Structures are given as C-alpha cells and as structure tokens.
Amino acid sequence: MANDKCFAKFVKYMGTGDLLALPLSFQGRNTRFYDVVRNGLVHQYFLKADRGGVTLTTRDPDGRRLGMFAKPNGELWFAVVPYFNVFAAALERARKSGVIAEVWKN
Numbered sequence: 001m002a003n004d005k006c007f008a009k010f011v012k013y014m015g016t017g018d019l020l021a022l023p024l025s026f027q028g029r030n031t032r033f034y035d036v037v038r039n040g041l042v043h044q045y046f047l048k049a050d051r052g053g054v055t056l057t058t059r060d061p062d063g064r065r066l067g068m069f070a071k072p073n074g075e076l077w078f079a080v081v082p083y084f085n086v087f088a089a090a091l092e093r094a095r096k097s098g099v100i101a102e103v104w105k106n
Contacts, residue, residue: 004034013099014090016066024076025050036076037068052076 001009008020011033020033026048040048047054052075055063060077063069067083070076094100 004032004038007034007038010090013094014086016068016086019066019068022070022076023074024070025074037078047076047078049076050074052078054078054080057081 008017011017011020022033024031024033024036026036028050031048036047036049040046051073052071055077056079058064058069058077058079060069060079063077063079064082065086067079067086068077069079091100
C-alpha cells in the first residue's frame with residue numbers, strides 16, 4: 001500500500017478521518033492533508049499550509065478532539081498535546097487488537 005494510503009488509513013483509525021477532507025492550500029495551490037501534515041512535518045518540521053501554525057494545546061473543540069483544527073479563513077492549526085494523546089491512544093488500541101505487531105509496544 002502506498003504511503004499516502006497508509007497515512008490516510010491510520011488517520012481514519014485514529015478517529016480523525018474528517019481532517020482528510022479539509023480544504024487546504026500551500027503556495028496558493030490546493031493540496032492534500034497528507035502533503036500538508038506528513039510531508040510538512042517530516043521535511044520542514046512545520047505544516048506545509050499557507051496559513052496556520054502550531055500550538056501546544058487549544059480550547060477549540062475540534063482541536064481537542066482531533067489534535068488539529070481549521071479556521072474559516074483557511075488556517076490549519078496543529079495542537080501538539082491533543083494530537084499526541086489521540087495518536088498514542090490509537091497506537092495502543094492497534095497494538096492490543098493486533099493491528100500493529102507486539103514489537104511496537106515500546
């Protein structure tokens with residue numbers, strides 16, 4: 001399975017699949033959530049989006065539930081602590097259910 005398909009599958013597994021449908025842009029062009037988040041964080045240590053940023057936590061309900069949230073003006077915000085909690089819980093659930101091999105538990 002291609003990297004972007006695996007990424008999307010895990011985002012859905014985390015319970016944050018609605019993030020995949022966010023309208024996003026980078027350098028004035030429409031772009032995919034995968035490119036904004038995965039490629040941005042891996043290659044630039046930041047989201048590859050025209051507007052937004054990173055915050056440790058948030059009061060935004062979507063940000064608390066998903067670890068990211070968008071504003072009506074197109075900003076995308078990455079909320080580090082809520083995202084970590086959602087991500088870690090999904091990894092643990094995947095390990096316990098056998099989706100991820102036992103060697104990943106540590």
